Each structure stands twice: as C-alpha cells, then as structure tokens.
Amino acid sequence: MSSRETVDFIYEAHERIKPFVHKTPVYTNTTFNNLIGKEAFFKCENLQKTGSFKARGALNTVAYSSGNHGLATAWASRLAGVKCSVVVPKTTSEFKVTAVQGYGAEVVKCEYDPISRLEACETIATKEGYEIIHTSDHDDVIHGQGTIALELLQEVPDLDAILVSASGGGMISGIAIAAKAINKNIKIFMVEPKGKMAEESLRSGKRLWPNPPQFIDTIAEGLMSQQLGNLTFPIICRLVEKEVFTVGNEDIINGMVFSFRYMKMVIEAAAGATVAAAMSEKLKQMDPGIKKIGVILCGGNIDILKLPWYSSTY
C-alpha cells in the first residue's frame, strides 16, 4: 500500500477544492426505492461544476501543475490561470469539444484508441513543455475524486454499499479509500460496461486484459477504457468487492430514461450505468443486509440533441 493511499490526503484535497466546487445534493426517489426494494441515495455529480465529478480531481491536480484531462481540466486550468491542451478521440461529441474550447483550452483530436491518445499527449507535452495529467491514474486525481465519498457519507453515514462506475478507476479508487477509512464494513461495488471484463482481473489480482490497451465499444463515452490503471488496479483489488455489475447499452439506456423521467435529472451514460446496476436483479438478489445504497451519478455531459434512445442503433 502506497503511503499516499490514506484518507488524510482526501480530506486535504477536500479543503483545497471546496471553495471552487459544488457540494452536490444527495437525492432520494420514492418511485425508485419502491422499484428496487431498497433505499437509494443519489449523489448528483451531474450537477457538479463542468457537469461531472471530474472537476474535483482536475482541480486538486491543477492546483500545482498544468494538465490534460478534458473539460474539467480546462475549467480548472482557467481557474488556476495556466495553459491547457486537451486530447480527445475524434469520436468525442462536438458538444464536449465546444465546451472545452469555451473554457479557453486547445482541443487536439486523436484516433479512438489509448495508444494514439498517449502519443498525441506526449507530442504536445514535449513541444509545449506541458505536464501530462492522466485522467485517473494519478494520486492527486484519485484524492480529488475521493471527496465525493466524504460528502456522501457526511450526509448519509449509514450506507451499506456504494455503486460506482469505472473506466480508468480513479473515482472508484478515491471513493473506496475514503469510504473504507470512514466505515470499514461498507461495500464498494464496481459498475462496468460489457467488454471491460474487470471481474476476472479483480478475482485473480492479475491484469488479465489483452494488450495493447483498447477502448470498449459502449455508448458510455465516460467508460471507454478497458483496463484499470496501474495505480488504481491494486487499490481496487484491495478495497472493492470482487463481484462486478456488468451493464449493456440497453441497461444503460434504461437507467438514463428512469433518471430523466422520474428524477428529472439529465445524466450521461456512465451515470445511467450505475442507475441500471441499482435496478438490476443482481442487486435485488444480493445479501439482504444491503439496504441503503449510494449511487454515484457521475456526470451529465451528454449531447441532448442526440440522446441514445432516439437513435435507431439501440
């Protein structure tokens, strides 16, 4: 266990970022609770600055370096007064690209694969003398995201479990570090899109993913990395449950539709995934001692002119 994997860093991150980010509300929904037969507490990071939890980690990082991870880093860089380039796959929705540019950052497009992304980052970093800030595999980012759990448990201290979706795993690592330090009995469950195959790796403690790293074919832009990070994987193996909630595109859409329709919350697909997991038969049939569940609505950055349930593909 790295010396930086303690909740103290997360409390410090919280002090640092608190003046600039929202303490997002925690919502409950009677219809949802009746449906799942448990009590769900939705942490609304879709209402966070820049429309996602990423603002937390980005701001905690950029506080002392220039950086690169999307909208949140662009926003944080503007706050910190530093220059910023953001590398995105060319499939990224124009809506997000425009938002990044709106914060004054440069957008560079790359192919839809992790290698191409890394190469583009390195080229710019060398040319401009920038530091590369990984979207999740970075201590400061992890600590920033962990502040979500501090706020959620402050509001609902007796949660039995938290459902968190994972791409690189920065958010779930930070949440697990913070939540387990506050209540060692709380269970942290990972929600993944089909094709991530995280459960095998979690159970064996070994990185069983094929190389080179690839992106998953999912409607959840925020969950496209197949592999967990080198820094996040061991944290997750130690603190997160081995049972993973795997959701397909249809499940994700159902989760989003529920949220739009009954909670009046615009959420992106990565958040729809956690709602779907909370609605799943798998959760219903789990340990009946799991009654109060935190559900992280990680973001709301979706192109509302191209909602997935209007597309003929799904």
Added chain:
Amino acid sequence: MSSRETVDFIYEAHERIKPFVHKTPVYTNTTFNNLIGKEAFFKCENLQKTGSFKARGALNTVAYSSGNHGLATAWASRLAGVKCSVVVPKTTSEFKVTAVQGYGAEVVKCEYDPISRLEACETIATKEGYEIIHTSDHDDVIHGQGTIALELLQEVPDLDAILVSASGGGMISGIAIAAKAINKNIKIFMVEPKGKMAEESLRSGKRLWPNPPQFIDTIAEGLMSQQLGNLTFPIICRLVEKEVFTVGNEDIINGMVFSFRYMKMVIEAAAGATVAAAMSEKLKQMDPGIKKIGVILCGGNIDILKLPWYSSTY
C-alpha cells in the same frame, strides 16, 4: 380585494403541506448568468413531488375535499385516502395518463377544449357525488402555489423580480400575493405562450378574450388555457406587471435545451417558457435595476421519449 387574498393563508398552507412536499432547491448557473448579464435563481419545482408545483395547491385543497386536477390531485388524494377522477384532454401524453393511474385515480378523456372539460367534470361529479377542484381558480390552490414564493424569498430575500408562466393563473396569483406582501417593490412578470394575449387584458383590466374559452395551440401542455381565471384575473391585474413576456414554441424549446444541456435539469415546456423569458432581449433591455431574478421551473413532466426538438414539426 377578497379577504382570502392575504399572505396569512399562504403561511398557513405552508404549515399544512410542508411535511408532504419537498422544499425544492434554488439553483444558480454561471453560464446562464454570463449569458443574460444578470443573476438568475431557479426554483426547481420540476424536482417537486409528482414532478411539478401542482402538488402544493392540490394537497392544500384535498386536505379537506376530494378533487380533480391531474397528477398532483391524484397523488394528494391517495395521501388523503379519498377517491379521485381526473379529466384530461385526449391529447394529453400517455406518460402523464399512466402516472395518474399509477396513483390509483381514474382517468376520463375529453375533447381538447375547456367546455368539453367542464362538461365531463360535471357529469362525473354529479354521478359520483364528487367536488370539482379547478386547476387554478380556487383559493386553496392559489394559497398552496404561493408557498413557492415563501421558500424562494427565504433563500434569496433580495430578488428584484420573479418570472412565472401562467395558464389559469393560480401559480402567479399565489406567488404575487406572497412575494408582494414580503417585499412590495418586487416585480412579478407573467410569461405566456403566443396566442394567450394576456397583456391587452391586463392593461385594460378587462377580460378581452374571445368566448367561449379556448385552448391555445402551444407545445406547452401546462399553459394551454387562453383565459386567466375569474378569481385569478383581478389578483393578477392588481399585483403583476402589465408587461408580459410572450414566447413562441421555438423560444420554449431553446429554454428547455439550455436547461437540459447546462443545468442538467429535465423541465417541461411550461418551465422552458420562463427560461426563455429570462434569456430574452426584452429582459436585457428592461430597467437595469432588475438584477436578481427568480425563475420558476414549474415542472418536469415531459415525455422524454418524445422531446419536442426531435419532432419534425418544430
């Protein structure tokens, strides 16, 4: 002025309904403020029980009578344990019909005009021995809706103006009674769909609408009545500004899109209308003393599988 047009009844209504309805949050949005050059405070009644402010008036009424006005009355009736039939025009979205039935109320469909609606109500009321509760032209309903202003001004006491959309005028009457009693200098502005032609009537103090009463051709289901009520019209003439904000379907859609995209809030067209008014040139060019504006997001009951910006009609 009727003896019941005082804020005292609204404070009493608040005490009565408070345990059952949400104290909805008031949101601000930096992007929006930059856009309009003023500070806007969004009162999120889309997050209210039943998805709209109507829960307030319905509950205040049904506390001592059975009733009829849509989803909120169905919900309030179930809470109060009384039977309830809801008459809706046959154009009402299936989503709303299903929701009403979900609360155990009977749904009766009528033609899309106010006369047909009244006749259907009277037939059922006679047959079943029910009382007819008007959607807006009823003291208890007006007092219930007025509680929105109590909460909003408690949170933001120094508002210069409030923008409220009107159909029958129950919500704007209640809000005007409460807000003007708390701060006599506050300005209450009506937002109307094209075709309502309220400004002429407000300026003359006379009901200049054509008879028989008719519904307007608008995408805002919640704003279909052309005429203000017999009870609400004199209140509005006395307390509401004569300058009316008139918005077309395109403006309404722009307001909704802004809310979905940047505020991550699902709102219905009647709320999109107030957002559109807040974004309008008319507001920008008004008295520069109007700096802090309350914007009532009256509801979020929209069929998200049929959002208006996906329809070829608009």
